[in-house]
Amino acid sequence: MALKKLLKSILNVNCIKIINAEFDHVSSSLYIRVEITKGQRSRCPVCGRKCNGYDSTTEYRSWRALDFGACRVYILFPM
DSSP: OOHHHHHHHHHTOOSEEEEEEEEETTTTEEEEEEEEOGGGTTBOTTTOOBOOOOSOOSSEEEEEEEEETTEEEEEEEEO
């Protein structure tokens, strides 16, 4: 199984595309860069209809996912 498919399955995420995954040996952290699939951009998380975004920035947003053993996992998303 490819690494991206394995990560998507472990994290149990839909409607995203994994761009890359980097491991930092110093901090023992895994950084996973993701992107929303084309059909899901600008969708309301409640009703699913297309809507205008209001909280955007040019930086990455990051979320901490469940750890993989002793390895911290962060999900990074460009805004």
